[in-house]
Amino acid sequence: MAPQRFHEQFDHIQRAMPGTALAMGPYDDGDAHFLYEKGVVLARDGEEARLVEDTVRAHFTETAGLVPDHVRRDGPHTNRTGVTRIRIGDPAEGADTVPHALRALREAEARRSRRLVSRNHVVHIAGGVNACPGDEPxxxxxxxxxxxxxxxxxxxxxxxxxxxxxxxxxxxxxxxxxxxxxxxxxxxxxxxxxxxxxxxxxxxxxxxxxxxxxxxxxxxxxxxxxxxxxxxxxxxxxxxxxxxxxxxxxxxxxxxxxxxxxxxxxxxxxxxxxxxxxxxxxxxxxxxxxxxxxxxxxxxxxxxxxxxxxxxxxxxxxxxxxxxxxxxxxxxxxxxxxxxxxxxxxxxxxxxxxxxxxxxxxxxxxxxxxxxxxxxxxxxxxxxxxxxxxxxxxxxxxxxxxxxxxxxxxxxxxxxxxxxxxxxxxxxxxxxxxxxxxxxxxxxxxxxxxxxxxxxxxxxxxxxxxxxxxxxxxxxxxx
Incomplete structure (x- = not known):
């Protein structure tokens, strides 16, 4: 499947979200198949959010030379979703740290038999590979x-x-x-x-x-x-x-x-x-x-x-x-x-x-x-x-x-x-x-x-x- 339309729409969405750095997720055949916020992961409020912060902070301090302040919550929880945004590094620096953070938490997730962390996906009108409807009107x-x-x-x-x-x-x-x-x-x-x-x-x-x-x-x-x-x-x-x-x-x-x-x-x-x-x-x-x-x-x-x-x-x-x-x-x-x-x-x-x-x-x-x-x-x-x-x-x-x-x-x-x-x-x-x-x-x-x-x-x-x-x-x- 040609990825042309996905890449076109990725650029369009990025322009519509100028304050948000976006990245393309992996796909089985090498193409991207979803969008997500660069340098940010989601975790449930409370104990799980603290565990995610501590695990990721330790991982990046040891492997990537990040300082502790590079892993931080983005403001207090203010709604009923029960989810906290955790920023990992500065997306403006270029490298996307989300895949590394997800790998760092796999062992903790396996111990608990529960998913602890997620990418912050872009939800889009009937999106995905096309990131747009089947056609235009x-x-x-x-x-x-x-x-x-x-x-x-x-x-x-x-x-x-x-x-x-x-x-x-x-x-x-x-x-x-x-x-x-x-x-x-x-x-x-x-x-x-x-x-x-x-x-x-x-x-x-x-x-x-x-x-x-x-x-x-x-x-x-x-x-x-x-x-x-x-x-x-x-x-x-x-x-x-x-x-x-x-x-x-x-x-x-x-x-x-x-x-x-x-x-x-x-x-x-x-x-x-x-x-x-x-x-x-x-x-x-x-x-x-x-x-x-x-x-x-x-x-x-x-x-x-x-x-x-x-x-x-x-x-x-x-x-x-x-x-x-x-x-x-x-x-x-x-x-x-x-x-x-x-x-x-x-x-x-x-x-x-x-x-x-x-x-x-x-x-x-x-x-x-x-x-x-x-x-x-x-x-x-x-x-x-x-x-x-x-x-x-x-x-x-x-x-x-x-x-x-x-x-x-x-x-x-x-x-x-x-x-x-x-x-x-x-x-x-x-x-x-x-x-x-x-x-x-x-x-x-x-x-x-x-x-x-x-x-x-x-x-x-x-x-x-x-x-x-x-x-x-x-x-x-x-x-």
């Missing part, structure tokens, strides 16, 4: 219907299922799109740059809310602007932001989350989310989470919590189907931890520019062939465009492509398969008067008759009745 004329189309039904505040979307904020004119008339939450603070061009990922949360409202009209959707900085946030901050989101409006029926990260281990999860995930488990809320766009079986967290027995009841992980709905999308993650697949390629929903058309300049270039080596006309290739971030663009003289958005867009990613499933669970709740979202999930999956073959395995599939497959022969035209 494509304008769709307002005369075209949404896909999935808006289902029959009306909004009733007394019976509506409550869904919390953790993503980017709503665009300022989102309520000009009728299905979003009852959507609440945070407005994106800076939709465009100094030149009036739509920033990358602006509209992502609006697009997701539009899918939810189409699949389940009787749903009270609240969107929180948690991922406004290039669609990314540090793990140490993410847990606190999740707690803040549920504290503000109470625990909802469903949380729709289209973000995450892979890690170095396959069963580790995210230390910064431990406290939130434990509290989630004790609530009745169902977390519906995107499986990620790495075209990989590597667990993508927090979706991969669905594969752990203690969280299987509280998390539903979602992969994406191809545009024709017959197999997995080329970019979708897969594996036994992905519980269900739903349409996620070339969906149509609300984006931005309802009041006044707004320009967007593509950041990534399409490929001559599928970057994951699939043989259908996927979003890696179509529609053709050249992006600002693409390596070698200036040497060829190629100009980045600009388009105009005036309301609707077509977009792909497990980011968007996720609200399809969240919406179907919400619709099941209101249709059957079910107040328990986890019971609604069970009933929905039990009644599902669809399946698809993904990497040789038959997997459950949920397709909304109003969703239309898109022709592979002409990807711009629904069938």
């Amino acid at each position: 494509v304008p769709v004329a307002r005369t075209q219907p949404a896909n999935p189309a808006v289902a029959e039904g009306r909004y009733d505040a007394d019976t509506a299922a409550r869904v919390l979307v953790i993503d980017t904020g709503l665009v300022h004119d989102h309520d000009a799109y009728p299905p979003l008339a009852h959507t609440a939450g945070d407005i994106e603070p800076a939709e465009t740059d100094a030149d009036g061009v739509l920033r990358q990922y602006v509209g992502h949360g609006t697009f997701i809310a539009g899918i939810l409202a189409a699949v389940a009209p009787n749903t009270a959707v609240t969107v929180r602007n948690t991922l406004s900085d290039a669609g990314a946030i540090l793990e140490s901050e993410f847990g606190a932001r999740l707690f803040a989101a549920v504290d503000e409006g109470g625990w909802p029926d469903i949380i729709s989350l289209s973000a995450g990260t892979t890690t170095e281990g396959v069963t580790d999860g995210l230390l910064g989310l431990d406290a939130f995930m434990r509290e989630l488990r004790e609530q009745r809320t169902l977390l519906v989470a995107a499986a990620g766009n790495n075209s990989s079986h590597a667990p993508f967290w927090p979706a991969a919590y669905a594969g752990l027995p203690e969280y299987a009841d509280s998390v539903l992980s979602v992969g994406a189907l191809s545009a024709d709905g017959e197999s997995e999308a080329c970019f979708s993650n897969h594996g036994p931890w992905v519980q269900v697949f739903a349409p996620g390629e070339r969906l149509t929903s609300a984006l931005a520019g309802f009041d006044t058309p707004v320009p967007y300049i593509y950041q990534h270039s399409t490929y001559d062939g599928c970057r994951f080596d699939y043989d259908y006309s996927c979003t890696c290739q179509f529609p053709r465009h050249t992006g600002v971030l693409s390596e070698g663009r200036e040497s060829t003289g190629a100009k980045p492509h600009q388009v105009m958005f005036d309301g609707l867009a077509q977009w792909s990613g497990t980011s968007f398969a996720t609200p399809v499933v969240a919406g179907l669970v919400a619709a099941h709740m209101t249709a059957y008067g079910e107040r328990d979202p986890r019971a609604a999930r069970d009933g929905l999956l039990a009644a599902a008759t669809g399946s698809a073959e993904v990497r040789g395995a038959r997997v459950p599939v949920l397709r909304p009745p109003t969703w239309r497959p898109v022709s592979v022969a002409d990807p711009a035209v629904p069938v």
